Each structure stands twice: as structure tokens, then as C-alpha cells.
Amino acid sequence: MLRGLRRQPNGATRELRRKVRATKKEREQYIQRVRQPIEAELTRHKIKARIFGRPKSFYSIYNKMRIRNKPFEEIYDLFAIRVIVQRIEECYYVLGIVHSLFMPISDRFKDYIATPKINGYRSLHTTVIGPDGKMVEIQIRTEEMHYMAEDGIAAHWRYKHGIEERTSFDEHINWIKDLLERQMTENDPGDFLEDLKIDLFQDEVFVFSPQGDLFKLPKGSTPVDFAYAVHTSVGNHCIAAKINGKIVPLRTVLHSGQQVEIITSQNQKPNQDWLSFVKTSKARHCIRKILREEQMAQTLKMGEEILNRFLKKYRLSEDSEQMKEVLPKIGFQNLESLKVSIGRGEFVIENLERKLFPEQPPTPKKESFFVKFLKRARGDS
Incomplete structure (x- = not known):
């Protein structure tokens, strides 16, 4: 700008x-x-x-x-x-x-x-x-x-x-005011601010929202950093950005004096790639938090599907007395923590089967499609 x-x-x-x-x-x-x-x-x-x-x-x-x-x-x-x-x-x-x-x-x-x-x-x-x-x-x-x-x-x-009483602070303020006044009347203010930011703000950039609010960000910051500086929700749903009215990639580096506008969508979520270019600690923290939550949700869903197939096989329900009794025996306080552990692969469903039905012979372990594929690739019989 x-x-x-x-x-x-x-x-x-x-x-x-x-x-x-x-x-x-x-x-x-x-x-x-x-x-x-x-x-x-x-x-x-x-x-x-x-x-x-x-x-x-x-x-x-x-x-x-x-x-x-x-x-x-x-x-x-x-x-x-x-x-x-x-x-x-x-x-x-x-x-x-x-x-x-x-x-x-x-x-x-x-x-x-x-x-x-x-x-x-x-x-x-x-x-x-x-x-x-x-x-x-x-x-x-x-x-x-x-x-x-x-x-x-x-x-x-x-x-x-x-x-x-006047202090050195006042002298600095008046010096800046004087520079601004002379520059506005005699020369191009764009040149002045460009030079001033190089001299004084080498480690920071100062950008504006469309409403004129000023935001200070670390040098190298991107529209995603700006979005999180505006509000966490804006950052989490940031889908595109405009700099001085023009659409730019989210990884574009910001420069002092630019006007930044963020376009959001409720369907948009942070992705892993954002961590490769954001600069602010707030942006990194918020992105990681969302990624962890998404990963946890996927893990929970996978564990839930495996557990539901097991319960269906033995005609059990999650709130049955057998399940309530067996949870502390296998080291879990609730079903959710069991599902997460199953989803992560930390707890195998056969262990639950053995605790629920100790007299029953263990179910023969079937090889997964992935294991079979690897064996065929290696030429194992």
C-alpha cells in the first residue's frame, strides 16, 4: 500500500x-x-x-x-x-x-x-x-x-x-512529528515510511486491517499469523487472504504498511502445512491444538468402530454390566479412553476378549491385508 x-x-x-x-x-x-x-x-x-x-x-x-x-x-x-x-x-x-x-x-x-x-x-x-x-x-x-x-x-x-516537565521522550516524539509534517508537505509519505521502517523496525512489521486497526507482527509473518492476531476463530477458519485488495497465497510474507483482509469459511480448518510458514507462537499453538484435536477425533472414531464390531459379534452393548466390570480390570476408567487406546493400536481387542471370556479358546489371529501384501511383496510363503 x-x-x-x-x-x-x-x-x-x-x-x-x-x-x-x-x-x-x-x-x-x-x-x-x-x-x-x-x-x-x-x-x-x-x-x-x-x-x-x-x-x-x-x-x-x-x-x-x-x-x-x-x-x-x-x-x-x-x-x-x-x-x-x-x-x-x-x-x-x-x-x-x-x-x-x-x-x-x-x-x-x-x-x-x-x-x-x-x-x-x-x-x-x-x-x-x-x-x-x-x-x-x-x-x-x-x-x-x-x-x-x-x-x-x-x-x-x-x-x-x-x-x-519535558523529557527525552518528548524530544523523540517531537522529532518524529516534525519528520512526519515535513514529509507530508514536501515529499512522498510512502518513501518516508518505507525508509523509516527499514531503520527502526527491522525485526517487526506493522500491517492494517480493513477497518484501520494496526497489528504488530514478527518479521516474516504471513496472512495466517495476521488472522490469528485478529482472533483465534478467524485463524482457524482462514481460507484466503487479500493484501491491498488482491488475493494472495496464505504463505505470502507481509510487509509494513500493507492492508490485510482475511476471508473465512466455517468448513475450513488448519492443516499441517501451515506450521511450515507461520511465525507467531500464537498461530503455531492454535494450529497444533486443532491438529491434535482432529487426530484425537479420528483415533477415537477408529477405536469406536473396532470396539463396536467386537461388541456386535458377542451381542454386547457399551453400557452392559460385563463391560462396566471389565474396564478397571484392563486398566481403563471409561469407554472413551479404551476406544482411544484401541484406535492408537496400544490395546488389542483380543485382550478384551480374553478378559470377558477367559474359558473360551482364543480366536485365531488373522493376518491383515497389509501384512499379507508385505509378505507377497517379499516373496514369503
């Missing part, structure tokens, strides 16, 4: 940049038209808030065009406004005010306060129809959530504990 801009023909990239630059001033003016009524309503309701907006970046617009497969002229949600308040209850109050001013798009509302993202991100996201019928994305969060979203968990801890 991050290499997408680099692969675009130079003419197409330049044309898109020209269109974005040409409309930037117009988009900034439009943001003010949306911001002003929100600001007025919050003041009227005596809610202290910081409101700021920005036209979406070139790279963000490019991604929308690529994902939706639409030209620049058909991308309408090019605006983003952020409202920062003091308390959680004010977030929902502001949401109500925004929805009273502008018509919301119901399927574009996300409550990351009630259900935070896996990385701890919390905020309300809503998209509304602004003036002239244009879509505007509005994010509403508290100062604490803003610290967390902008600077990460360490900054969140500092905020909670009221630590105000």
Missing part, C-alpha cells in the same frame, strides 16, 4: 498533486464554514472545547481513490474536523449538537470510546453532510484521549500523573 504512490505513473501523480493543491484553499475555507456553527453552539451550551480542522492530505485522498476505485472528482469526504473536550459525557453531548446541525450518515458512525481499538485508541467518529451536500468527518474526544491518540501510551501516563 505504501509503495502505491511510487508505482503510479509520474504524470498521473503530478496531475493528482496539482488537483489537491488547487483545491486546498477552497477546502480550508469550507472547513471554516462547518466549524463556525459548531463553535457557536458549543459556546451557547457553555462547553469548553478546542476545535480545529484540516483538509485531508494528498496521501489520504490517494488512498480513498485507490480503495473506492474512483477519480478525484468523485471523492467527497475530503474534510476532517476534531473537537477536543474535557469530559467523556461532553463527547456524547457534542455528538448530539453536531447531529442537530448536520445530517449524520448512520453507517459512518464509530464509537471507539465504548469499544476502544486494540491499540487503546478512543474517540467518537461521525461523518455528516455539511454545506453544499459535502461529507465531513468529525472526531470528538477528551484531552486525555487526544494525548493517547497523538503521542501514545507513555504520553497518556504522563497526562494521568500530571507530569509537565
Whole structure:
């Protein structure tokens, strides 16, 4: 995904940049038209808030065009406004005010306060129809959530504990912010992130779900590792994967910045081959667990079939008194453990026959088809 801009023909990239630059001033003016009524309503309701907006970046617009497969002229949600308040209850109050001013798009509302993202991100996201019928994305969060979203968990801890003095951590954060800002305005963000990941994250890859959630995985991870990172059930039923919208083999190695989508089927189960390419311990553990369970089920089924044929021969049932009495004598607590042992070949059915009918002469042992085949192959008589 991050290499997408680099692969675009130079003419197409330049044309898109020209269109974005040409409309930037117009988009900034439009943001003010949306911001002003929100600001007025919050003041009227005596809610202290910081409101700021920005036209979406070139790279963000490019991604929308690529994902939706639409030209620049058909991308309408090019605006983003952020409202920062003091308390959680004010977030929902502001949401109500925004929805009273502008018509919301119901399927574009996300409550990351009630259900935070896996990385701890919390905020309300809503998209509304602004003036002239244009879509505007509005994010509403508290100062604490803003610290967390902008600077990460360490900054969140500092905020909670009221630590105000600057540290080397702040210097590193500002350095990264400065790099990002300059790169977004001057150069290709794809080049920047590509270089940054090589320098800083050589042993890890950072990929995204279609919903935008970030996942950190070991270098060399595959879509199967990603599937298990999302949820065990997703991994167990993973049948195919898409990287940046394209179907790829499950053993494809992931690279930072890619968007990974997992396709599942209830009929799909892990197979032994997956163990040859997965990298995460969770994936390996879950795959082995399923394989063991399947092997146990097959073993149990085989043992059950052998035991049922034996019981049918002597007109016995599993819950007969004879079977209940004989189990402890042959070293088993229950029928299931007996079936498993028979299925594994650890316990031969003739031993059960001898315990049940000690006076009866043993049944002559018949050679299996496999043994007969081997004898014929060796030329034995």
C-alpha cells in the first residue's frame, strides 16, 4: 500500500498533486464554514472545547481513490474536523449538537470510546453532510484521549500523573512529528515510511486491517499469523487472504504498511502445512491444538468402530454390566479412553476378549491385508 504512490505513473501523480493543491484553499475555507456553527453552539451550551480542522492530505485522498476505485472528482469526504473536550459525557453531548446541525450518515458512525481499538485508541467518529451536500468527518474526544491518540501510551501516563516537565521522550516524539509534517508537505509519505521502517523496525512489521486497526507482527509473518492476531476463530477458519485488495497465497510474507483482509469459511480448518510458514507462537499453538484435536477425533472414531464390531459379534452393548466390570480390570476408567487406546493400536481387542471370556479358546489371529501384501511383496510363503 505504501509503495502505491511510487508505482503510479509520474504524470498521473503530478496531475493528482496539482488537483489537491488547487483545491486546498477552497477546502480550508469550507472547513471554516462547518466549524463556525459548531463553535457557536458549543459556546451557547457553555462547553469548553478546542476545535480545529484540516483538509485531508494528498496521501489520504490517494488512498480513498485507490480503495473506492474512483477519480478525484468523485471523492467527497475530503474534510476532517476534531473537537477536543474535557469530559467523556461532553463527547456524547457534542455528538448530539453536531447531529442537530448536520445530517449524520448512520453507517459512518464509530464509537471507539465504548469499544476502544486494540491499540487503546478512543474517540467518537461521525461523518455528516455539511454545506453544499459535502461529507465531513468529525472526531470528538477528551484531552486525555487526544494525548493517547497523538503521542501514545507513555504520553497518556504522563497526562494521568500530571507530569509537565519535558523529557527525552518528548524530544523523540517531537522529532518524529516534525519528520512526519515535513514529509507530508514536501515529499512522498510512502518513501518516508518505507525508509523509516527499514531503520527502526527491522525485526517487526506493522500491517492494517480493513477497518484501520494496526497489528504488530514478527518479521516474516504471513496472512495466517495476521488472522490469528485478529482472533483465534478467524485463524482457524482462514481460507484466503487479500493484501491491498488482491488475493494472495496464505504463505505470502507481509510487509509494513500493507492492508490485510482475511476471508473465512466455517468448513475450513488448519492443516499441517501451515506450521511450515507461520511465525507467531500464537498461530503455531492454535494450529497444533486443532491438529491434535482432529487426530484425537479420528483415533477415537477408529477405536469406536473396532470396539463396536467386537461388541456386535458377542451381542454386547457399551453400557452392559460385563463391560462396566471389565474396564478397571484392563486398566481403563471409561469407554472413551479404551476406544482411544484401541484406535492408537496400544490395546488389542483380543485382550478384551480374553478378559470377558477367559474359558473360551482364543480366536485365531488373522493376518491383515497389509501384512499379507508385505509378505507377497517379499516373496514369503
